[in-house]
Amino acid sequence: MTGKAATGGRPWGPIHAANPQARRLAEYLRRRVDESGKTLAVLAGEVNLSKSQISVYLGGRLPTQRFVDELIVATVPASLRARRREEAGGLLHEALHPPRGRVGPTAPGATHPAPGHAAGPAAAAELAALQARQIETYDRLTRSLEQQVELRQAADNSAKLVMVLLGMIHRLQERVGTLGRERDRLGSAGARELESAERKLARAQAQEEKAREELRRAEDKRREAEELAARLQERIEALTDELDRLRGDGPSPHDALPGLAGPAPADAPAASDDPEGDDIDAALARAAAVNDSDADTLTRITTELSDPVDAPTPHSARAADPRSSPDPARASVAVPDNFPTSTDVPDHRTLEEVRDAARAAGKTSHAAAVVAYDTLVRRLVEERGPDDRATLVARVDHAHHAYMAGRPETALNIYLSLVDDCRRVLGTGDRITTEARLGLAHVTGTSGQQARARTLYQELVRDCRRTLREDDSFLLEARGGLAHVTGMGDSEAEARDLYAVLAEDAARMLGPHDRNTRAARRGHAHWTGAAGDPQRAHQLYDALATELEAVLGADHPEVRGLWTSAGSWGSRPAR
Structure with missing residues (x-):
């Protein structure tokens, strides 16, 4: 054997x-x-x-x-x-x-092989095949570890992008309000000024919609990266076990696996006649570029992961076994663009094809994704069971797309049962549970139930503080959500204070110029003004703009936007 x-x-x-x-x-x-x-x-x-x-x-x-x-x-x-x-x-x-002397009859003149070793060319061939298999498995494990680094980088990019885009949306909401008031003030002025104000307002509204779309993409990618990371971890464990089995009593072939480190993203600015609008366009273009780059990474790793851990290879004993070869008909099947939507139509696709169709639909149409994820959830329940982690992840995506497709009640119903199931199966501290709870709190708040949403965010922040590090993106997002929903519930002063503490904590943990810190400081400045102290809001925006100008340069879009906000609050009377 x-x-x-x-x-x-x-x-x-x-x-x-x-x-x-x-x-x-x-x-x-x-x-x-x-x-x-x-x-x-x-x-x-x-x-x-x-x-x-x-x-x-x-x-x-x-x-x-x-x-x-x-x-x-x-x-x-x-x-x-x-x-x-x-x-x-x-x-x-x-x-x-063991019995003494010779074991079993031996032909005259025959020599005994060394204990535990087979004799002749067959043994040499067997040893060569084993070594080839070890090298092949080691290479695949190394590649999986490299993919793990890429996934961590993509997930980190998405988490940071979510925070940046939340800050940008905040700023755009502020800009839309300012431009709306300016347009109303110019109602009786000349047609030229009024047309310019309306054009800027329409542009800001379009930019806000674009920022929300990029935010949705970043959140989708973060979820997809986490799901891929779970699948990749299973592959790494399987390959590690295979190396342990092949090892025997020799040295471990994976003792010296490489230590891997990931790359970092880049940046770039722009300018014209509506300078703040141009800066926002440039920032949105960079956000889209980061999203596109990470989407390519996730697509490539998804494709690579679709190969089974012990797929036939030239060095494998199974390579010559026709029973282990993939079905050529299945291998050539493309994922259909128009997937079945009726339960009366037999669906002969594999689970992976259903999953790929759902992801593809999510990148083009939220309405189509709702149908696709409904199909995926049903298939996962049938094949893996309702409590399988993949089933729960698909339900998170289903709820997200239902909300984005304009069906908040459907999303709310999914989230309500999903949060209970995630807590029961995965526990309160699991990241999928936390993500489902973030979704429930957000949808509850946008449906007008500000008090309930605030309670959900408060419970989430409390639990995240018990299970996550203080600088974890989920905890920071929950704290930012709590501050925002508090302000939207007509408690501007409390929102100001929550953002003040968040900004201070983020600066201490991540540094004064980290993106998360900057987003919290912008929120603090905004809600300070909204709470009736425009002069203090002006000072906060001014201080942040001055600091970042020294770090990022005067032409950086964020710096120019901060100066605009500082000027806007500086011209307003106190309430």
Whole structure:
């Protein structure tokens, strides 16, 4: 039993045993591990040994009686344990007390091979195939770790972009209000001035809609990156286990896996006749570029992850097995643009095809995505069960697209049951639970239930503080949401104070010029003015603009926008 599992599953490394009886014991124990379906990482926790020590014992070295007993308990059903323990105990006794002299008849003049090793060219070929498999698995594990770094970078980009866009939307709402008042004031003035004011107002409203669309994309990508990260972690664990199995009693082939670090994004400005509008356009263009770049990364990793962990390769024993080859008809099927929407039409697509269709629909039409995710959720419930993590993630996406498609009641109903299910299955501290709760609080607030939304945000902030780091993007988003919904509920002074504390904390944890800190400081300045102190709002905007001008330069869009806001509040009388 060298080079592959008894059940035809993941392969094992060669057995280097001191005698034939020790080899039989190692083969027997490997069969128990294969039958259990457990990885060496799981078994390490159950038998209180490291994966490397388990590999050594299963590679032919004589184990202790305790290891044999604990392995039988961990891998064999209770009804068979007594019998298997007796069999393993007998094999261990034979291995520890092998018969003296020659084992079995040997032809005159024949030589004995070294204990635990096969003889001849077959052994050399087998060893070469095993080494090739180790190299191939090591390469795939290295690539998976590189993908993990890329996913972390994409998720981090999306989290930061969400905070920046929230600040931008805040600023645009302010600008729309200012331009609306200016247009009303010019109602009796000349047609030229009125036309200019209306043009600027229409542009600001379009920019606000564009910012909201980029915010939706960034939130979608953050969710997709988290789901991909969970799938990638499963692949990394499977590949790590495969290397442990192939290792035998040699050194671990993944002891020296590379330490990987990710790249960082870039920046760029612009200018013209409506300078603030031009600056906002430039910032939106950069946001779209970051979204596009990360979307490409997620699409590529999704495609790469669609290959199974143990796909046939030239070095694999399964490569020559026609039963393991992918179905050519399925491999050539494109994901249909018009997916079935009626339950009366048989849907012969694979689960992956249904998932890909839902994601594709989400990038083009929220209304189509609602139908596609409804189909995906039903399929996941049928094939994986209602409590599977992938099912819960798909329900989060379903609720999000329902809200974006103008169906807030549908979204609210989905979120209400989803939050309860996530808490029950995943626990309050899980990130999917937190994301569902953020969605519920947001939809509740935008549906006019400000008091209820505020309570939801307060509970969320409390729980996030127990389970997340203070600088976690979810906690910062929850605190920003609480401050915003408080202000929208006619408690401008309290919103000002919440933003003041958030800005102070963000500056302490992330630095005074971090994007999250800047967004919180802008919120503090805005709600200070809205609470009736335009002079103080002017001072806050002025101080932030002065600091950032020294860091980013006078022509940076954000700096110019801050100066505009400072001027706007400076010209308003106190209430």
